[in-house]
Amino acid sequence: MEKKKHSSGWGTGFAVGIVATVLAAIAAAMIVVYTGAYNVAANDDHTSMVRWAFETTMYNSVQARADDIEVPQDIGDASAGAADYKAMCQHCHAGPGVKRAAWANGMLPLPPHLTKHASEWEPDEIFWLVKNGVKMSAMPAFGAHGDDQKLWNIVAFVKQLPGMTAEEYAAVEGSSHAAKH
Numbered sequence: 001m002e003k004k005k006h007s008s009g010w011g012t013g014f015a016v017g018i019v020a021t022v023l024a025a026i027a028a029a030m031i032v033v034y035t036g037a038y039n040v041a042a043n044d045d046h047t048s049m050v051r052w053a054f055e056t057t058m059y060n061s062v063q064a065r066a067d068d069i070e071v072p073q074d075i076g077d078a079s080a081g082a083a084d085y086k087a088m089c090q091h092c093h094a095g096p097g098v099k100r101a102a103w104a105n106g107m108l109p110l111p112p113h114l115t116k117h118a119s120e121w122e123p124d125e126i127f128w129l130v131k132n133g134v135k136m137s138a139m140p141a142f143g144a145h146g147d148d149q150k151l152w153n154i155v156a157f158v159k160q161l162p163g164m165t166a167e168e169y170a171a172v173e174g175s176s177h178a179a180k181h
């Protein structure tokens with residue numbers, strides 16, 4: 001009688017090993033999900049590796065998606081965008097001579113000072129960010145709060161922030177409470 005071949009033995013063991021590893025990983029993930037072992041506190045930052053991965057993903061994601069957006073020739077009406085910036089953005093992103101609201105200091109990631117950081121982004125990227133927001137951060141999507149023209153006006157104003165003095169910023173028309181105080 002012919003002997004049974006066992007050439008598939010190694011392959012079977014390998015497959016069983018993979019399945020067991022996958023099941024163990026799923027079980028570990030479920031334990032984290034169900035036991036509350038993961039700390040969701042806003043004041044508990046990610047490890048530097050995870051933070052780096054989020055920031056790099058965010059930057060590349062915005063850049064890739066903004067590519068298809070056509071920037072209007074004059075971007076927008078910056079003076080019309082000033083009031084909206086002061087009402088909708090300043091409490092998180094500050095402005096020349098104006099700090100972010102105290103409660104906004106409790107966010108991680110902190111909303112960057114756009115007076116400094118606006119120069120790092122192209123107008124189409126700022127438009128995309130304002131319209132769509134950023135997942136898993138406190139950056140809201142404003143797409144539902146106005147038409148594209150209103151958003152382009154804000155973008156035009158944001159692009160002027162890096163070169164603006166505190167006096168110029170205070171002088172531009174603003175409808176927010178901050179402007180009245």
Ligand code: HEC
Nearest residue numbers: 088089092109110111112117126129130134137138139140
């Ligand atoms: C409730 C707070 C909050 C408000 C209001 C807000 N943002 Fe943000 N924004 C954030 C946070 C937090 C980030 C950082 C997101 C990240 O790094 O993942 C951010 C990121 C950004 C960025 C990218 C900056 C950078 O260098 O990473 C731009 C541009 C921006 N916001 C523009 C605006 C504009 C314009 C408005 C108003 C229409 C606005 N934001 C309103 C919290 C806010």
